[in-house]
Amino acid sequence: MPGRPETPVLDTVTYPEDIRHLSLDDLNRLAEDVRREMIDAVSGTGGHLGAGLGVVELTVALHHVFDTPRDRLVWDVGHQCYPHKILTGRRDRIRTLRQPGGLSGFTRRAESEYDPFGAGHSSTSISAGLGMAVARDLAGADNCVVAVIGDGSMSAGMAYEAMNNAGDTNSRLIVILNDNDMSIAPPVGAMSGYLSRLLSSKPWLSVRNMAKDLVSHLPGPMNRAAAQLDEFARGLVTGGTMFEELGFYYVGPLDGHRLDHLVPVLRNVRETKQDGPVLIHIVTKKGHGYEPAETAPDKYHGVGRFNVVTGALDKPPAQAPNYTGVFAKGLIAEAEHDDRIVGITAAMPGGTGIDKFGVQFPERTFDVGIAEQHAVTFAAGMACEGYKPFVAIYSTFMQRAYDQIVHDVALQGLPVRLCLDRAGYVGADGGTHHGAFDLAYLLCLPGIVVMAPSDEGEMMHMVATMAGYNDGPSVLRYPRGEGEGVDLPERGTPIPIGKGRIVRKGKGIALLSIGTRLFPCLRAAEDLTQRGLNVTVADARFAKPLDMDLLRTLATEHEALVVVEEGARGGFGAHVLQTLAIEGLLDHGLKVRTLCMPDRFVEQGKPEQQAIDAGFDADGIAATVLGLLDATAAGSTGEEAPVRA
Known part of the structure; x- marks a missing residue:
């Protein structure tokens, strides 16, 4: 097509079987074609760029050597899977990445047989791969299972x-450690590539296995000494002792951008079929082959649309501060007055605003890596000693630390501040990343305070509220994206715990919102006013504890109540309904409806459209009110109520 990069070798490839006969020279040309195709596609759709560019050669080598999809290939996280998708029958749809109805930005079982396991969160590939390998053994099959995991994901427990489990089994699993940050190994060259080929070859393994068999007949002390000598010798030349201790046969490190290194090692490992797990350690560079992404790997990890030639990002100017930036501003303002405040995140300093806090207070900033469970309990330990930890983690990732929130924080009543970025719809990342469930899984915990700002000014006040609250755990949930453009104070003013507010006074109908659904509620109220209705709009501010005075006012002075939240079923609306029932506030005929996310996993799309589809935009809220009134009127006359979408 006009404007598309020339990709002559890739044009001959639809599925992996098309590349298994290619020469090494053709594989190198194919890798360059895949790289050009990926850059061009992501420049138009946005997405995860740097990680995928770093594994182009690895992806080509894996599909060249292994018999996918019969051989299982499991990608950890999955944000590096774009080259994989290009080579597995999805090139014709690659420019629909992360678009409504298009390809997922992660691996997805429903999308292709070449995606044996769905991803989106990190550090799952080895567990899933081991499960597949054990299932294969039980079934008496002989296919390979390969799990690719990055060094960042290796920071998770x-x-x-x-x-540990894999090393204790005899199941054959191949793990490829993609070290793209030089955090484990030094730069590697021809010698390490040679050693990797040697250590993965049949002659070496045959000699080694023969030696192991021989020494197994020696007396115990001599047997152990021989094993220790073998381990020590291999550790000297490979650095793989840690993995060997976990029961893996270690190969590497080798250059992950050299197909002449990758292909023979992968082929050796495939053909030897040694029992037990094998770990191949490769070193790659994020953004490899595209200079803007190489020089700024963090900036190009996840991008919007950009100019391929210049690398300039196509980013419209902000109309208002984003919530992440306001959180950072509020936290810095509080930390300037309290040296006990610390900031903690789990490998997302830029995404949560903790990087800005770290510039001001480096000694009070902690990035613990991809280790959400540790982050929460680490914060609990600091709280025990009188510090004020703010743990900033995306809502979807905080799910991974739920047991720690329950047992290590809430049960002990520790004042840990949990700051949940990306609460609600997040758009193009889709079902794995929406912050849908936090209200549902947090509101059931005794003694916890859960708040959500309706705008960025409220955000500042809630950060200040958390800083001053020491009677137990507190949670602040806030969305991705820009605020409403309200004026920001230099420092927030604490809000009384559990105190909501009436923003618009009316009668007859009441709308109760939590978080940023307040402004759609106000617009809906204006629309309903044009229809002759008089609507009260309230901002709950706190999902827990509920403002019981406010709730009684809404229940006793109105005929109908609609509760609006950007969260899953079982969350705020369910909490309000149960409280109304317990307090007897439903006994006099109050009509209640709740608006929340649909009871399904929502795929990628524009957050604005996702809110419309869920019915909690202004038009949807107004329609719900009118439907509720119609149902009430029909019930009083005995007529069948009309059904509204």
Whole structure:
């Protein structure tokens, strides 16, 4: 097509079987074609760029050597899977990435047989791969299972739990450690590539296995000494002792951008079929082959649309501060007055605003890596010693630390401040990343305070509220994206715990909102006014504890109540309904409806459209009110109520 990059070798490829006969020279040309195709596609759709560019050669080598999809290929996280999608029959749809109805930005089982396991959160690949390998053994099959995991994902405890289990089994699993931050190994060259080929070859393994068999017949002390000598010798030349201790046969490190290194090692490992797990350690560079992404890997990890030639990001000017930036501003303002405040995040300093806090207070800033469970309990330990930890983690990732929130924080009543960025719809990342469930899983916990700002000014006040609250755990949930453009104070003013507010006084109909659904509620109220209705709009501010005075006012002075939240079923609306029932406030005929996310996993799309589809935009809220009134009127006359979408 006009404007598309020339990709002559890639044009001959639809599925992996088309590349298995290619020469090494053709594989190198194919890798360059895939890289050009990916850059061009992501420049138009946005998405995760740097990670995918770093594994182009690895992806080509894996599909060249292994018999996918019969051989299982499991990608950790999945944000590096765009080259994989291009080579597995999805090139014709690659420019629909992350678009409504298009390809997912992550691996997804429903999308292709080449995606044996869905991803989106990190550190799951080894566990899933081991499960597949054990199932294969039980079924008497002989296919390979390959799990690709980055060094960042190796900071999560789940990866080590899986490796510990894998090392204790005899199941053959191949793990590829993609070290793209030089955090484990030094730069590698021809010698390390040679050693990797040697250590993965049949002659070496045959000699080693023969030696192991020989020494197994020696007396105990001599047997152990021989094993220790073998381990020590291999550790000297490979650095793989840690993985060997976990029961893996270690190969590497080798250059992950050299197909002449990758292909023979992968082929050796495939053909030897040694029992037990194998770990191949490769070193790559994020953004490899595209200079803007190489020089600014963090900036190009996840991008919007950009100019391929210049690398300039196509980003419209902000109309208002975003909530993440306002959180950082509020936290810095509080920390300037209280040296006990610390900021904690789990590998997302830029995404949560903790990076800005870290510039001002580096000694009070802690990035614990992809380890959400540890982050929460680490914060609990600091709270025990009188510090004020603010733990900033995306809502979807905080799900991984739920047990720690329950047992290590809430049960002990510790004043840990949990700051949930990306609460609600997040758009193009889709079902794995929406902050849908936090209200549902948090509101059931005794003694916890849960608040949500309706705008960025309220955000400042709620950060200040958390800083001053020491009687137990507190939660602040806030969305991705820009605020409403309200004026910001230099420092927030604490809000009384559990105190909501009436923003618009009316009668007859009441709308109760939590978080940023307040402004759609106000617009809906204006629309309903044009229809002759008089509507009260209230901002709950706190999902827990509820403002009981406010709730009684809404229940006793109105005929109908609509509760609006950007969260899953079982959350704020359910909490309000149960409280109304317990307090007897439904006994006099109050009509109640709740508006929340639909009871399904919502795929990628524009957050604005996702809100419309859920019915909690202004038009949807107004329609719900009118439907409720119609149902009430029909009930009083005995007529059948009309059904509204």
